[in-house]
Amino acid sequence: MSQPIKKVCVIGAGTMGAGIAAQVANAGVPVLLLDIVPKESGNRNAVAEGAVAKMLKTEPAPFMSKAAAKLVETGNIEDHLEKIAECDWVIEAVIERLDIKQGLYAKLEAVKREGTAVSSNTSTIPLAQLVDGRSEAFRRDFLITHFFNPPRYMRLLEIVTGPDTDAGVAAKVEQFADVAMGKTVVKAKDTPGFIANRIGTYWIQLGLNAAFDQGLSVELADAVAGKPMGVPKTGIFGLVDLVGIDLMPHLQASLTSTLPKDDPYHAIARSHPLIEKMIADGYIGRKGKGGFYRLNKEMSRRKEAIDLATGEYRETIRAAGPSGKAARGDLRALVETKGPIGEYAWAVLGGTLAYAASLIPSAADDVVAIDDAMKLGYNWKAGPFEMIDKLGAAWLAQRLESEGKPVPEILKVAGDRPFYRIENGVRQALALNGTYGDIKRPQGVLSLADVKLAGKPLLKNASAALWDIGDGVTALEFTGKMNALDGEVMKLIVEAIPLVASKYKALVVYTDADNFSAGANLGLAIFAVNIAAWSEIEKLVAGGQMAYKGLKYAPFPVVGAPAGMALGGGCEILLHCDAIQAHAELYMGLVECGVGLVPGWGGNGELLDRWQSNPMMPKGPMPAVAKVFETVSTASVSKSAAQAKEMLFLRADDAITMNRDRLLYDAKQKALSLVEGYKPREAPHFRLPGESGRTALSMAAEGFHKQGKATDYDMVVSDALATVLTGGEADLVDVVSEQELLKLEREAFMRLVRSPRSIARVEHMLETGKPLRN
Known part of the structure; x- marks a missing residue:
């Protein structure tokens, strides 16, 4: 294997590029983040520096800690491209334009070391086009690494190699992405959209088309093509709002221009006048004025949904979605439900599963790759072939055939057999040649x-x-x-x-x-x-x-x-x-303080012991106690x-x-x-500040109370916590044993659990999942 990866360069400080750089930094590896020199600013590194500054304020946070951000070195591609010679992997994440990417690669080829991996984060441009005109040495070091957004939280990484890609270079990148960056690597073929986006876009398009054609409300469509199918509860319309309605035409144009003419996607790819009007008017989803759903600020942030027939917004309705087994994940029951629910479910699920099955071996070598891609890239609970096992491969093939639709070859191979089985305690998957093979875990x-x-x-x-x-x-x-x-x-x-x-x-x-x-x-x-x-x-x-x-x-x-x-x-x-x-x-x-209680199973003493043993903590009994009080009372x-x-x-x-x-x-x-x-x-012993310490903690809590940051009952709960952490009746010179601290903890817990206000907090948490501020 070539030089191990000790430093990475990311070129392109947009949302994806910056997020990838942050995840490299989260792994504890230095990363060079480069972008263009802005025309307006006197700071030539402003784009990359601005991306880091923005990420430090973003929630959910791209950085796992502020310390990770210090591992990101910023620069620009005019002044700092020679620094690529210090890097072992260069990730290109610039705009999806072939001419721009190829121009960048020509510059990279002049400065990179041989054996330094170069990869593109593209999701639309085939690898063969990207390396067209490049040297044999460059092609050996080149591959596609398609990350999913946001890079910190989405585990899927699709890797595509070309016929000239050096196996050692690809293995180096895969190992680093897996172990250091936390990615599950799925190997895809050099085909348009690779695996996840190709199937995901098809699924979304089917869902949009069927809802318009069948006259469904967006609420009913999402109630069907959401949790009952084992996909995120946003459903399809909620998902499109999340990722951006304006992205849909670009994905459609990319796939229709690159997919083979006989691909089933061409038959379903179509635009909808309402969606075109929404985009033109700025209704592009959550990042715009609203989308298929919106919050009407003029009507007390009333949640509204668009009527697909009229294009007008109205108050959201509670759709009578699937019930019984169909609501609990029984896919056969779902698609066989009489009426609009079953018709919509079959249109979306039947079409998607048939399409996914048709992509072996053209887009992926095996069913596991496709299932992993959809579970990790789109957060489906089960992959397409796991869903087919729930329906029955023979049943699916028979229904497709009865409707005059093509039956994918792998469904014919499966017959009445499942795609997954357990043999001698080992999970196996069915291959296109009709044999089962063990699903092997990486070392x-x-x-x-x-x-x-x-x-x-x-x-x-x-x-x-x-x-x-x-x-x-x-x-x-x-x-x-x-x-x-x-x-x-x-x-x-x-x-x-x-x-x-x-x-x-x-x-x-x-x-x-x-x-x-x-x-x-x-x-x-x-x-x-x-x-x-x-x-x-x-x-x-x-x-x-x-x-x-x-x-x-x-x-x-x-x-x-x-x-x-x-x-x-x-x-x-x-x-x-x-x-x-x-x-x-x-x-x-x-x-626990968030539900009106205190930690009751020894957590107070264990955290207190850690802070008292911390060499950075100032001497004396009070600093550690104050730190633990702050952490626990605020339920941090x-x-x-x-x-x-x-x-x-x-x-x-x-x-x-x-x-x-x-x-x-x-x-x-x-x-x-x-x-x-x-x-x-050995069991710890605690030297605690006693009554004087409790008074100091109460004064600190009272300050928050006066600022409106703590409720009346927060004061009661924090006083109980302060009693435990300061040792109850202990004097400053007393040593409190671990068992004595546990006794104080139990007593405080039992006092609070009897309070109607604590009970109200617990009940509210159970009902809503949110804390009650009483």
Whole structure:
């Protein structure tokens, strides 16, 4: 393999180019961001500098931390092109014009080192056209890397290589994109639109056409072609509003000009006068005055939708969408529903799945590539071939044939067989030659789903399970809704500790789900409150404390492996682990004050211990207490794993995995590295400020109250938290043990949970998903 990637250059500081540069910086790798010299400004680097400044203010943030932004070096293509000689990968993300790209490549060829990869982020121009006229050496180093927007959050990267592309150069880029940038790489063919956008554009066009032709409301169309199909709840019209209605004609023009004349897209590609008028009038979606949906500012921000027949806006209606099995993901029930719902569902889904099936082998070699592209690029829960398995390949082929539509070859090959099956505990996929092959994971990827296929849990109950993931390591998995934590989870932890201690080496706390845990099961808690089962609630609090401390002092290493949300009790269990291997997208925090409670499972002491042990913290009992009070009372949540380190939810030596698929493997290796000579940590003791410290914290909270940033009840909750963190009745000279702090925590929790205002906050959160400011 050629020179490893130690520095990257991105040319083009628009939304995509700047976002790609930010993700390289998030990986901890220096990146040079170049753009044109502006005509109006005296600052020749203004375009690139402005892009970085804008990203630092953008939400959701392209940068995982402000420190990452410092790795971006800005410049322009007139003065700084020679710096490309320092780079190992150059990513071109300029305007989609072949002449501009080719002109840039001619300049790059004069300054780049041999073996430095050059890739285009194009989504429309074939690779063969891009390298036309370039030298053999340049073509060897060239490929297409099609990122999806926003680059930090969208995991898909489509890679296209040409006949002259050097395999070592392509492998170098793929490895870096996978491990360092966190991308799932899908290899696509050099065909228009590649995989995801080609199918996605076809799906959108079908959805628009069918709604106009069938006279549907946009609300009903989105209610059908949304959650019931396992695609984002925006549906098709909501999605077009999100990405921009004005983008649609450009995509259509690109595909119709480049696709083969016999491609089915030509038969459905058409413009709609209403959409043309909307674009002309500035109604291009969320970035414009509105789109198919809008908020009418003149009528108290009333949500409105456009009538596809009249072109007039009206108040949105609650569409009577699919019901029963059709609403719950049964695709056969959905497309067989009588009336407009079934007709629309079949028009969109039937056409899309048939089109996707027709693209093997022209656009992709296998069904897995197409399914991965749509799941990662368009956030579909299931890929097209996984959906066909739900319908039945034979059923789909028969219905297409009965309507006089062509049946793709791969559907004929499948017959009445599924595209995916489990054989000897291994997931397999059907190939075009009619044989099944194992779906192989890349080196360094371990999936708990795969483990489940091959074996049974060591322990299991209604809310958790314990699995053997090999090499003497076990995995504790939460299985409840949103991975909520309850007494069953605590019970399984208590049972797991002696089992792991006697037969295994280590334990990893992990789940394949998008979110690690949303915290305690509030629904169960509110039920107990409503029947005044106070002793049961206190038992749950004490049981959680005991279980978490059991993990902390277990005679084997415990490694937390969180991704997504790790809130409340989910954050607390991680704070008790010996080490954390976190996915880069980690949203971690102690949020109990937001529902009128305080952390009750040991989180206060664990976070306090981290801040008191922090060498950067000023001496004395008060600074660490004040910092923890600020973090917990405001229910602060990290916006990335990098920020979680800054907040000390993660320790300095905790590690971050960029690729979600690699998290469990990395956590397992982390656990194994701690086994030799392992000794549990000693229990901390806290020197806390007592009553004087509590008074100081109350004064700080009162300042927020006077500014209107804290409600009356926030003051009650923050006072309970201050009592815990300052040691209750402790004097400044007293040393408070971990057990004494846990007792204070339980007492404060039980006082608050009995309050009607806390109960109101919990109920409001359950009903709306938003905090109540009472």
